[in-house]
Amino acid sequence: MQKYALLVTSVLKPYSSLLFLNNKYVGLLLILITFTNPSVGLSGVFGVLFTILFAELIEFKESYLAQGFYIYNSLLVGMGIGFLFSPSLISIALIAMASAFTFMLSFMLNRLFSTYKIPILSLPFSIVTMFIYLASLKYSNLLSTLINNSTLYDIQLPLIISGFLKSFGTIFFLPTNIAGALILLLVLYFSRILFVMAVSGYYFGITIHSYLIGSYEQALYDPYAFNYILVAVALCGVFLLPTWKNYILALIGVAISVMLTDAIAILFSYYSIPVFTLPFNITVIVFIFILSITYYKEFNLEIKSTPEESLSNYLSRIFRFGKTYVKLSLPFSGEWSVYQAFDDTWTHKGEYKYAYDFVKIKEGKTYANEGLYATDYYAFGESILSPVSGHVIAARHDLVDNIIGEVDRVNNWGNYIIIKSDSGFFVEISHLMQYSLTLKVGDYVETNAIIAKCGNSGYSPEPHIHIQAQYLGVLGGFTQEFCFSEYVQEDRLLFNSVPKKSELINAVIKDRSISSRLHFILDDVFEYEVYENEKFQESVVFRVKMNTYSQFYLEDEAGNELYFYNDTKQFYFYNYKGGESHLKWLFKLAPRIPFVSMYKIHFVDYLPVYLVKSKLKSSLIEFLATLNQNVYRQERSYYFDGKCINSVYGEVCLAPTNKALTLISYNKTQLRRKL
């Protein structure tokens, strides 16, 4: 049974992939639409089925197929053959051959391309159909089945609209405005962003083309204008995030594809080969190649099933977890003051601007007495804590601590340590106290572990901690922008921020007990008793589960899923699938639980829009977020005293010693942990 379900998915997914959507119902509707031209519809299905059969034959892993990723090119090839020849034994045999070849070509190209993080798009289809069309010139047996598709079921519409719809239909080898309109409605229903991009891409391309060739009408009749649609959608929404900047990029891409389409058309027409999607493939591949290699910021790193979802996922991530992955913990404990911040007065300049200096201050001074001895300084001798988990790759600790008033101009970094973090970047800390290092090169160190003491070696006018992130693990390497993952300022806990000069900040030391209480293991079961208005209602059970991507989630009996992650510094929820439920409330009540118990703190978090708004409002907000990302910002305040998290939604509490949350309380509902 499961195998059939998988087969159905494998057949349906490729159809929706053609529209950059990932939804089997879209696939089903699209299959139906393709049957408006039975030859195309049938041949497409044959293409997919033959591919699956071939994949079975070579014992290809099923999970690959379920993605629909390696099949949509075969689907296109199948439809392409069906578009040219009406189904016959010979044409079906041709489809079988071509599908198998396309499938292998897809796999091979993907392997090669993935090294450079570029997608194959429909390049395999373009190549294979090129061969088929070339070869078919000789196949007189086949030519007898050649069909004329020119005027199939069209309705009377102004050319300017009809042209667009026809182009849309052509993506599925259905160059009729009815098919186009149906597909367009489908797109509109699932993604407004795709719809807008399709419209703007098309008309922008047509405008450019018409200026170049001098005829608006001729441009509208161009059978390959669908390339503009595909380029626009791919560059602003699918591979790049739907933002203003990418909108402009997409239009530039469309303009380029106009020129490519004409050029290729001239060349190909000698051999009667249709251009199909080649211009789209070339344009998008070139864009993605350069943008991915240069770490373009608005790249869509996690492609979700619609551009809306991708954007929503991206915005949630940057609001909640910051834009940079270079995150450090503070290298000390207790309260310190910023002496130099990024791009500051004295030494944090140019390539070395991303660095911080910290000193300890009491009553406005960094020292006791007159500050004439290094030992008078409050910072001197304080423990330095590792800001990351990683390996020590370089260190020195034999230099003497300067007398106050002297600096070491030769060894200006003083005693130092360089740690290669587990995330790949490097952290350098300078001016360590002589012989205070507790580690040696090669050692592994955990975040917050004590590594040395604050000293006054190197170019240091007074004892302080200098910290910077670097691209390379060499002393004096250029600095890289970073942020501090957590710190406390007054009574607020800030995430992924950088303090300003002279600000007093408190380090957060991880309370491992909170982390261990939230250390959920696969198949842990937590039972709760539900009370409404203090009256017992029912018992519910949350079970810890894991999906195929190794993502953990809590699942209730109704099958709602709440995804969580136990980071080194905090526990957080990041995704919810399902309807209204206690789990959905739990996400809102405690989107994250920091492992901090010593302070009573306020913090803010940003909830995903789908959690707090109705479906209609969510889609509106997601659409508007392309214009102004701030509309997506659903800021909520939380208060955490080490035991309970309070917010406008209610309260959740941790038990002092037991695992999991003991109380989940919202409105008049209370879930009490049953032990």
Next chain:
Amino acid sequence: MSKLTYEKPTINKIDFAMASKYGSPIHTQKIRTEIDGISVNELTQKFGSPIFVFSEKKMEELYNNLYSAFSSRYPDVQFGWSYKTNYLNEICKVFHRLGSCAEVVSEFEYQKARALGIEGKDIIFNGPYKPYADLKIAVEEGAKIHVDNLFELDDLEKIATELEIVIPLAIRINMDIGVYPQWSRFGFNYENGDAYEAIERMYASKRMKLVGIHSHIGTFMLDANAYRNATTKIMQLKEQVERDFNSEIAYIDLGGGFASKSNLKGVYQSTDVVIPTPDDYAEAITNVIYDLNKSEKLPKLYLETGRALIDEAGYLLTSVHGYKRFPDGKKGYILDAGVNLLYTSTWYNFTIETDRHYEGENEPSLLNGPLCMNIDIIEENISLPPLNRGTVLSISPVGAYNYTQAMQFIRYKPAAVLIDRDGNARCIKEVDDLATVNYKEV
């Protein structure tokens, strides 16, 4: 202008060693004009000399620093104020106000804690000598008794039978933690199985059960790793006991011994270099608990830190009574405080500061106390400018042990002053007089 007093000429070596090419940034005189904003001269004028001065602000700071180093890493930490370190009532009150319970090692200290309003359950009763009658009172009042030896276990069994109760107990253990000399005099040894046998003995009697494990590995521990080792062994024993006797060890007690920023004689680096920070100690202990805890619950963690919480908050102010020139040319000052008040001067080099800047070259000087004893030397060889009669010297850090161990010998025990959080000084103990000394003499 008054006439200069005649002084016998001497030749002194002048030390330029610390001067750099920018001149000498190191001031050659250590000066302390005030404590928490009150001038040292004002303090001696108002409260007499010599006098112990304690800063409540500094005590709070030390307490909070150490406590937050632990509480930020561990959810259930309790400090017990070590009475023997300094049991002046007002000092104890400060620590109780900050959240400490009491840690006592004798019936006298126990009574003192009770008199300060501390309930039995908030008193940890330690020490090798617990008189039967007082032990019984402590049991009745629910004190946390940390058993030191088998005789005490017998006593406790007898008390339990008399009272018809099961006494929850903690056991003091000693062990090899890699620091020598090993403190093996107190409690039961872990490695040779004495500790485990004593616990078996407890459960065999059915009158006692184990709820806590305590160790105190030494004093002025300069290596935080020693605590790592101690905690490891405590956690191992805890697991063993919980498994074998199906019991719950509710708390572990790592004792004290954290170093203060005092200069141990024979250690030549700065205290900042050699003294572990609160973070060092906290990390060592809590990480081991997390790594080795096998039971559902984390044990409550007790610490009985004394020195690290009070030493740097205490000063002894003493005045120059006179000086003389010894035959070897060294200058000798006679002070009104001596080793009778500075018991710890045997082990520590104190910081000695003058009340203002004095003109003249530094010269090697000897600081003598008021006792008519040859050993009454506070500093053998200290570089000081010429001081006058009446100059007030601040000796620090002396908050730990010096007051409690100060002797009434030759002179009266001095007064003590506490400067509170608002910077107001008040006398918390007056200077003794003949009546105090004669009291109870028959």
